[in-house]
Amino acid sequence: MTPVTIRPGAMRLSEWRAVYCGAPAALDPACRSAVEAGAQTVAAIVARGEPVYGINTGFGRLANVRIDAADLAQLQRNLVLSHAAGVGEPLPDPVVRLVMALKIANLGQGASGIRFETLAFLGTLLERDLIPVIPAQGSVGASGDLAPLAHLACALIGVGEIAVAGERRPAAEALAEAGLRPLALAPKEGLALLNGTQVSTALALAGLFGAEGVLQAALVTGALATDAARGSDGPFDPRIHALRRHRGQIETADALRRLMQGSAIRASHLTGDERIQDPYCLRCQPQVMGACLDLLRQAGTTLETEGNGVSDNPLVFVAEGEVISGGNFHAEPVAFAADTIALALCEIGSLAERRISLLTDPALSGLPAFLTPRPGLNSGFMIPQVTAAALVSENKGMAHPASVDSIPTSANQEDHVSMATHGAYRLLRMARNTGHVIAIELLAAAQGCDFHSPLASSEPLERVRARLRASVPHLTDDRLMAPDIARAMALVAGGTVVEAAGVGLPGVDHAG
Known part of the structure; x- marks a missing residue:
């Protein structure tokens, strides 16, 4: 490097x-x-x-x-x-x-x-x-x-x-x-x-980088899930998002549109038999994921500033020969940034879990129940969706703002504190939880697209499916699912899903 x-x-x-x-x-x-x-x-x-x-x-x-x-x-x-x-x-x-x-x-x-x-x-x-x-x-x-x-x-x-x-x-x-x-x-x-504030800032940055990775992976798996559910890419039309003007929404809609461009699965249901409107977990991806992206960028700006600042005490002013005691050590900006990242992580996972649930429900997806060719004898993706729900619920509990708490310390000399450090520390676990939800969506969406064969998805999404299938085969009959989830998680956490898609996706650095 x-x-x-x-x-x-x-x-x-x-x-x-x-x-x-x-x-x-x-x-x-x-x-x-x-x-x-x-x-x-x-x-x-x-x-x-x-x-x-x-x-x-x-x-x-x-x-x-x-x-x-x-x-x-x-x-x-x-x-x-x-x-x-x-x-x-x-x-x-x-x-x-x-x-x-x-x-x-x-x-x-x-x-x-x-x-x-x-x-x-x-x-x-x-x-x-x-x-x-x-x-x-x-x-x-x-x-x-x-x-x-x-x-x-x-x-x-x-x-x-x-x-x-x-x-x-x-x-x-x-x-x-x-x-x-x-x-x-x-x-x-x-x-x-x-x-x-270096420990709280480092933890918040680690959480930010983790959140960025799962957001980008979720754009890919969200597009794949939309194709698997025979959803429409109409809601990603740039004219819709230009009218609302939120930058993150515009950019995520563009990414989803490019990820799905050229899909034969999508082309097969442009004949009037499609749903009039898709459920929100498909249709409102730009609005939700774009808002998450905007939050992450705001947090990134705060943390970049904090990393470039001086936050110890007292401070030495050489020109005047003075040492002045102040409060730059108070990590309130970091606490707010960490709480913001937590909200984004919570919503990324929550939306993805809804798409997993949609794919496993034949009444909504039109696919075999729980994405298995022989439901009843096989449970298919029944319990992976439960796992995703458990992880999302865990994240919701952890998303409570840490910054609203304060316990005075040092005999009330330090009578208001930020709680930024544990607020940032939880982000590591929240990012892992969300990554596992995205990994389950990757498995479910790829399985859903398998049922549309011989029709293929777009070139970017087919590259992602091929990379997944190199390590996780199609689920025909029930097998031990935990290793499949672990392999998919490795592809998500390692950036392989985003890399395989080969489509430039928006990130937190692009805040200009």
Whole structure:
């Protein structure tokens, strides 16, 4: 993969996606002068002995406690150790790589007061794929992602664990084997590493990229299901969508039209015997999927901005020689973005499940009951539709907005929080759930089209069917269904369905 240069304050969504997908990433050395100037400002404040939050005071509710100069290094170490209180399963390595890159971009703007060697050390871990083990739970999304980022900082000082080639190792051992010595943190550095929205932002970005993938796959399977159900492509006529003017709706209608163009199945029912109007799950795909696309693009804009911002506290202003305490760590924008992505994921899966249900119902589809040639003896797709319904219901429960909740922390010093981190973490599961629904639709739609043989669908959709049939044969009699769903899910999650279609589909990057 093409290496990514982390340019603090100037990263694009596509570059964050590349880092998440495993592209090598390295810090742009051009930021060195800004970082060093910020560190010099902190050093001057320490030399003057004036009290400044996070440099020579306690933290949170203990901000009024002065710390002696001799204890400043211990203060930062204690901060990291005491805040590493996360629980739960470790975050996936790709998410942690993205956390590291986002943290580098944040610190690299010179407003955090850390030394360049500290920033470079974090960059070295990223370049060598030495991935800190970060428990997923324990952040409320304000005062930064304190607990999870403390686990990141622990790895830098040789405490906790680091994943090396997927194996969890004691951090001190992993650093030693890599020829690296643990860092001794300078004033402000522990707080700068802990404070910020990088974990919630990384999780929200991962959810966004997952949602984009399932939306594009759902356009393909939705078109295939429409053909299987002998539905009309009339509702995708561009004149309809131009009148409403929503960009996402216009683009998804165009994609569905191109996916179905040239279908012999569609051509076979243009003789007046078709339904006057298709059910909404077929007819209103552009309206629903277009709205989802617009939501994802709005979330992408927010997250791209967040990734380019500075979100720790306090902040160093070199020109004035000042350190000012504020609240950029509050992850409300990320929380809203995560809630938006959750809504889109919920609706993508919900609409697809309705199409699966339609295909299995002979009264609606005109196809054999449950898409099996011998219903009764065989159950066919009866239970895969139940599985899809279960996943959609699970997503509905998880789609409740996380951002509307707040539990005060730190003796009411931090009295309103965003809950962005778990709001973003759920997106990983929601995207998997939706992906499985789309995988079931792929199987059902391909099976439905099989009954129209010898008529074929369009060239793009036939390429998708051929790719599926290379690993999942037509269902004649009942067999174990779980492996079929797993193989179809691999095609959805790996992008193969979209790639096989070979039709340019709208995505979140196209927000201009």
